Amino acid sequence: MRTVETDVLVVGAGPAGLxxxxxxxxxxxxxxxxxxxxxxxxxPRAHITNQRAMEVFRDLGVEEQVLAxxxxxxxxxxxxxxxxxxxxxxxxxxxxxxxxQRKGDYENASPCTMVNIGQHDLxxxxxxxxxxxxxxxxxxxxxxxxxxxxxxxxxxxxxRVTDERYVIRAxxxxxxxxxxxxxxxxxxFPFEGETGLGTAVNIWLEADLEKYxxxxxxxxxxxxxxxxxxxxGAGTFITVRPWNExxxxxxxxxxxxxxxxxxxxxxxxxxxxxxxxxxxxxIKNVSxxxxxxxxxxxxxxxxxxxxxxxxxxxxxxxxLGSNTSVQDGYNLAWKLSHVxxxxxxxxxxxxxxxxxxxxGRQVVDRALESxxxxxxxxxxxxxxxxxxxxxxEAALERFFGDNDEGRDRRAKLQEALEANEFxxxxxxxxxxxxxxxxxxxxxxxxxxxxxxxxxxxxxxxWPGAYLPHVWVVRDGKRVSTLDLAGQGEFTLxxxxxxxxWAAAAAKVGDELGVPIxxxxxxxxxxxxxxxxxxxxxxxxAEDGAVLVRPDRYVGWRAQTLGxxxxxxxxxxxxxxxxxx
Ligand code: FDA
Numbered sequence: 031m032r033t034v035e036t037d038v039l040v041v042g043a044g045p046a047g048l049x050x051x052x053x054x055x056x057x058x059x060x061x062x063x064x065x066x067x068x069x070x071x072x073x074p075r076a077h078i079t080n081q082r083a084m085e086v087f088r089d090l091g092v093e094e095q096v097l098a099x100x101x102x103x104x105x106x107x108x109x110x111x112x113x114x115x116x117x118x119x120x121x122x123x124x125x126x127x128x129x130x131q132r133k134g135d136y137e138n139a140s141p142c143t144m145v146n147i148g149q150h151d152l153x154x155x156x157x158x159x160x161x162x163x164x165x166x167x168x169x170x171x172x173x174x175x176x177x178x179x180x181x182x183x184x185x186x187x188x189x190r191v192t193d194e195r196y197v198i199r200a201x202x203x204x205x206x207x208x209x210x211x212x213x214x215x216x217x218x219f220p221f222e223g224e225t226g227l228g229t230a231v232n233i234w235l236e237a238d239l240e241k242y243x244x245x246x247x248x249x250x251x252x253x254x255x256x257x258x259x260x261x262x263g264a265g266t267f268i269t270v271r272p273w274n275e276x277x278x279x280x281x282x283x284x285x286x287x288x289x290x291x292x293x294x295x296x297x298x299x300x301x302x303x304x305x306x307x308x309x310x311x312x313i314k315n316v317s318x319x320x321x322x323x324x325x326x327x328x329x330x331x332x333x334x335x336x337x338x339x340x341x342x343x344x345x346x347x348x349x350l351g352s353n354t355s356v357q358d359g360y361n362l363a364w365k366l367s368h369v370x371x372x373x374x375x376x377x378x379x380x381x382x383x384x385x386x387x388x389x390g391r392q393v394v395d396r397a398l399e400s401x402x403x404x405x406x407x408x409x410x411x412x413x414x415x416x417x418x419x420x421x422x423e424a425a426l427e428r429f430f431g432d433n434d435e436g437r438d439r440r441a442k443l444q445e446a447l448e449a450n451e452f453x454x455x456x457x458x459x460x461x462x463x464x465x466x467x468x469x470x471x472x473x474x475x476x477x478x479x480x481x482x483x484x485x486x487x488x489x490x491x492w493p494g495a496y497l498p499h500v501w502v503v504r505d506g507k508r509v510s511t512l513d514l515a516g517q518g519e520f521t522l523x524x525x526x527x528x529x530x531w532a533a534a535a536a537k538v539g540d541e542l543g544v545p546i547x548x549x550x551x552x553x554x555x556x557x558x559x560x561x562x563x564x565x566x567x568x569x570x571a572e573d574g575a576v577l578v579r580p581d582r583y584v585g586w587r588a589q590t591l592g593x594x595x596x597x598x599x600x601x602x603x604x605x606x607x608x609x610x
Pocket of ligand 1: 149
């Protein structure tokens with residue numbers, strides 16, 4: 031068998047694999063990515079794309095392309111519950127920071143907005159960018175075997191077009207091969223959690239529902255039909271294209287209910303939850319999936335790393351799967367890039383597990399809990415298993431009625447909707463991860479949270495936290511502090527009186543072969559703190575410094591300019607890169 035050599039092999043070209051591959055290619059790292067299918071995802075699947083993922087796309091230079099294909103944030107926000115799309119509306123709540131109470135939080139946190147974009151629309155943008163950056167992306171190429179020894183990873187792949195088997199030998203490999211990861215299985219990565227907690231079917235369909243949706247636009251529309259026994263309601267419509275293309279997700283208990291998966295059966299079901307017999311329906315695709323609650327307890331095994339669903343598998347509640355996968359890639363790529371180039375020690379790669387595994391743990395737990403709070407809602411409307419249509423209708427009338435039962439149930443609905451804030455407006459879960467690892471040099475305890483850490487993102491420059499976004503002005507244009515960082519390089523932010531830090535950055539960068547971009551942010555300077563927003567966010571003195579890693583996490587900070595800025599910076603960077 032012929033052998034191809036590379037530095038990094040990425041198995042899988044979904045959101046995790048494509049992000050990792052594009053970032054490595056941008057750094058000039060030889061990388062081969064394989065995907066067993068002929069092309070990217072062919073169905074929508076993931077759609078809620080949060081601000082952190084959008085910031086990664088902004089760093090990769092594809093934010094505009096993503097926005098051009100997406101339902102914008104201001105069209106995503108009305109979560110509506112109704113007996114059918116055309117039927118009686120039961121409740122609404124604002125989602126994804128769109129409501130007046132949360133809008134400012136989301137706007138203040140990021141230069142990017144959330145968007146709703148189907149995975150089949152997102153992945154080609156990432157694929158094209160990876161190719162443009164020089165990645166060797168091989169479709170129709172299936173991993174069939176993977177082993178590793180002390181010197182390399184050896185993967186046998188099958189070219190599904192020619193039927194040829196060949197070997198790819200790589201210094202490192204990333205298992206981004208999704209929820210049925212062969213990489214994880216072959217190399218014995220340990221997992222904990224439960225699988226098969228529920229069964230769902232995705233029905234991708236076309237139906238013109240503009241008259242029912244345009245005045246209450248949203249990413250999600252949730253139906254609850256009285257008299258029917260559906261676990262999480264009758265079905266959830268995910269917007270694919272406004273307002274004529276959807277994925278209808280039906281979660282069901284196979285022990286109690288059988289779904290007729292024929293085209294006629296699915297069309298009939300979709301017609302029932304649309305509730306308007308005159309709307310033509312065209313089914314485009316059907317797929318089934320399982321609800322899992324599983325996370326790898328190790329993300330690294332020797333030269334191999336897990337990223338994305340290969341490492342964490344959970345329900346789509348909170349819309350965290352693809353977002354977390356993209357951020358896994360953002361964390362791992364710069365570390366691999368520095369180690370492969372000989373600029374960092376192997377221990378930097380351990381920090382990938384230390385930083386991302388707790389995030390995976392948090393995400394799978396949050397998603398499962400959200401399924402629980404979401405699942406409470408149908409029974410509050412009186413929709414119960416086994417009841418007749420008439421019983422269901424009567425229970426619904428009592429819900430709306432001037433009676434004690436109605437009052438009690440309406441109060442319960444309010445509580446349930448408040449609990450669902452943790453599902454649909456969990457800004458802290460979306461953005462607020464703080465890391466503890468050798469790749470961030472702490473200077474004291476992590477700052478206390480002053481608000482609920484799941485609901486609210488609380489920025490800080492504490493090493494291990496993400497660089498706070500504020501607006502500053504450069505060349506007359508408003509730019510984000512996040513735009514000053516990233517691009518695969520370290521960045522040092524200082525202020526007036528901190529000029530010596532810039533000299534230190536140049537010197538240490540030269541010495542260690544690791545470029546450090548320096549920006550002086552202050553009133554009247556090249557980067558003008560015109561709104562005094564950085565002054566309010568930096569948590570160090572004007573002449574202090576904040577060292578930002580390539581993934582825009584703070585790696586170290588100095589409260590003020592000391593006697594030996596070069597020595598201080600050198601020691602911090604060597605510590606982050608595990609080179610001392
Ligand atoms: P993903 O599964 O996407 O990709 C794996 C890749 O590996 C594929 O390219 C596959 O072909 C390849 N592969 C597998 N085995 C291989 C082999 N042996 N050889 C070569 N290639 C191989 N997430 C989110 O953030 N927001 C949301 O709104 C939603 N909503 C949502 C709804 C529904 C209904 C579902 C089912 C899922 C979501 N998700 C989501 C989750 C999201 O779809 C999921 O988390 C991501 O696709 C994970 O991305 P990965 O790149 O890790 O794996």
